[in-house]
Amino acid sequence: MAKHISPLASFEFFSGLSKAELKKVEGLMTEIRLAEGKTLMKEGASGREAMIIVSGTACIRRGGRPIATVGPGDILGEMALLANQNRTATVTAESDLVVEVLNRREFLQLLDEVPTIAKKMLITAIGRLNQLEPSLAG
Numbered sequence: 001m002a003k004h005i006s007p008l009a010s011f012e013f014f015s016g017l018s019k020a021e022l023k024k025v026e027g028l029m030t031e032i033r034l035a036e037g038k039t040l041m042k043e044g045a046s047g048r049e050a051m052i053i054v055s056g057t058a059c060i061r062r063g064g065r066p067i068a069t070v071g072p073g074d075i076l077g078e079m080a081l082l083a084n085q086n087r088t089a090t091v092t093a094e095s096d097l098v099v100e101v102l103n104r105r106e107f108l109q110l111l112d113e114v115p116t117i118a119k120k121m122l123i124t125a126i127g128r129l130n131q132l133e134p135s136l137a138g
């Protein structure tokens with residue numbers, strides 16, 4: 001019988017998690033489909049979930065200016081998920097998208113049950129933040 005390998009294991013944000021931890025996170029995710037042109041998140045809005053792009057591409061804009069194009073494997077909104085922050089950018093689908101959504105409330109319940117997940121994900125998130133905003137590195 002083939003071993004189940006979580007697709008989340010290939011995403012940097014989840015790379016430090018064990019197989020059991022990945023399975024728990026996977027159980028909280030919901031797949032949604034969005035049409036080209038739809039807004040996934042709006043700059044300044046409250047952030048209640050993170051999204052992982054499974055297929056398609058999206059444009060990230062800050063202050064109305066494009067700053068990046070993202071695609072399969074990219075995660076959006078992880079800072080809102082971990083730190084209850086407002087959205088720092090607007091993200092719009094450039095093509096039809098399939099995304100996996102992780103709700104903050106359910107995720108926080110999981111962190112209460114398995115605190116090691118929080119530590120591992122915070123380390124990864126800080127590394128990502130330092131890559132994106134080197135001026136914030138301490």
